[in-house]
Amino acid sequence: MSIQIPDIPLHDGGRIPVVGTGTLFAKGNQLADRLAEAVRLGYRLLDSAAQYANEGSVGEAIRRSGVPREEIVLATKVAGMDQGRGHTRAGLVQSLRKLNTDYVDLLLIHWPNPSRGLAVETWMEMLALQAEGLVKHVGVSNFVQHQLEELHAASGVWPVVDQIQLSPALARTELRAYLAERGIVAQGWRPLGGAENPMGQIVTGKVARRHGVEVSQVVLRWAVQQCAVVIPSSGNPKRWRLNADLFGFELTDADMADLATLDLGEAAAWDSRLHEEW
Numbered sequence: 665m666s667i668q669i670p671d672i673p674l675h676d677g678g679r680i681p682v683v684g685t686g687t688l689f690a691k692g693n694q695l696a697d698r699l700a701e702a703v704r705l706g707y708r709l710l711d712s713a714a715q716y717a718n719e720g721s722v723g724e725a726i727r728r729s730g731v732p733r734e735e736i737v738l739a740t741k742v743a744g745m746d747q748g749r750g751h752t753r754a755g756l757v758q759s760l761r762k763l764n765t766d767y768v769d770l771l772l773i774h775w776p777n778p779s780r781g782l783a784v785e786t787w788m789e790m791l792a793l794q795a796e797g798l799v800k801h802v803g804v805s806n807f808v809q810h811q812l813e814e815l816h817a818a819s820g821v822w823p824v825v826d827q828i829q830l831s832p833a834l835a836r837t838e839l840r841a842y843l844a845e846r847g848i849v850a851q852g853w854r855p856l857g858g859a860e861n862p863m864g865q866i867v868t869g870k871v872a873r874r875h876g877v878e879v880s881q882v883v884l885r886w887a888v889q890q891c892a893v894v895i896p897s898s899g900n901p902k903r904w905r906l907n908a909d910l911f912g913f914e915l916t917d918a919d920m921a922d923l924a925t926l927d928l929g930e931a932a933a934w935d936s937r938l939h940e941e942w
């Protein structure tokens with residue numbers, strides 16, 4: 665039986681599923697086959713990036729799935745080397761060709777890369793690409809407050825999404841409050857927590873036992889219950905159903921208070937003022 669994943673509104677009138685899938689769990693033909701299977705199962709939000717060098721496989725997965733293109737929320741990201749006037753457009757044209765589509769649903773700036781100072785130019789070009797219909801919704805990834813302010817000051821437009829490192833171990837509380845005040849959806853990358861290992865903590869196991877669910881479900885539900893979108897990635901098809909099975913239980917205030925003890929603080933997250941990717 666296929667899975668049903670709810671969606672939430674974006675501030676520009678669009679909608680986004682609250683659970684999507686990352687695309688880094690396989691490569692090449694295997695990714696095309698596996699991802700097609702995940703789409704047939706019910707995943708509709710697919711998170712790709714020019715930098716992942718997997719857009720060809722993602723486009724092929726959509727074709728192989730047999731699911732109509734318009735039912736998919738296809739996201740890709742502007743690579744660091746494609747920031748700046750002219751380059752962003754050229755990068756998107758390449759992405760569209762590889763993805764085998766004439767539009768993407770969501771285009772994000774992958775990292776702000778402040779040392780080059782091209783984020784605003786990139787953002788303005790993305791808005792032009794949106795006006796032309798090549799992109800439905802525009803957002804960012806790994807932007808913190810002052811970097812978002814710069815985009816808004818230049819354009820009067822807030823991103824619809826900020827894809828950030830997010831898990832109970834990196835709760836990003838202040839940044840998420842800032843995003844929420846502006847109607848920007850927080851989308852969690854590495855939502856299962858990676859090296860910070862929230863799934864391995866005693867408190868997470870305790871909360872999971874209270875609800876009779878897996879620790880992974882607790883960790884993902886923690887984000888979804890706070891109106892964040894998650895994009896867990898798994899090469900194991902059995903986990904696809906589990907990672908979307910987040911709507912049959914609700915974390916209580918006591919659970920949330922327990923999980924809040926796992927937060928390592930903003931300083932433990934990758935620092936978007938210094939970390940840059942190309």
Ligand SMILES: NC(=O)c1ccc[n+]([C@@H]2O[C@H](COP(=O)([O-])OP(=O)(O)OC[C@H]3O[C@@H](n4cnc5c(N)ncnc54)[C@H](OP(=O)(O)O)[C@@H]3O)[C@@H](O)[C@H]2O)c1
Pocket residue numbers: 685686687688689711712774805806827852853854855856857858880895896897898899900903906907
């Ligand atoms: N914007 C950015 O800068 C940025 C950075 C990193 C990632 N991302 C995006 O975010 C997506 C997800 O991030 P991620 O892949 O780094 O981290 P993740 O999805 O939090 O974790 C993936 C790892 O968790 C395991 N896993 C998946 N489901 C599980 C479950 N139910 N129980 C136990 N283990 C489970 C996977 O192993 P198995 O494969 O064995 O299941 C894999 O080792 C990526 O695919 C990418 O699209 C974006």
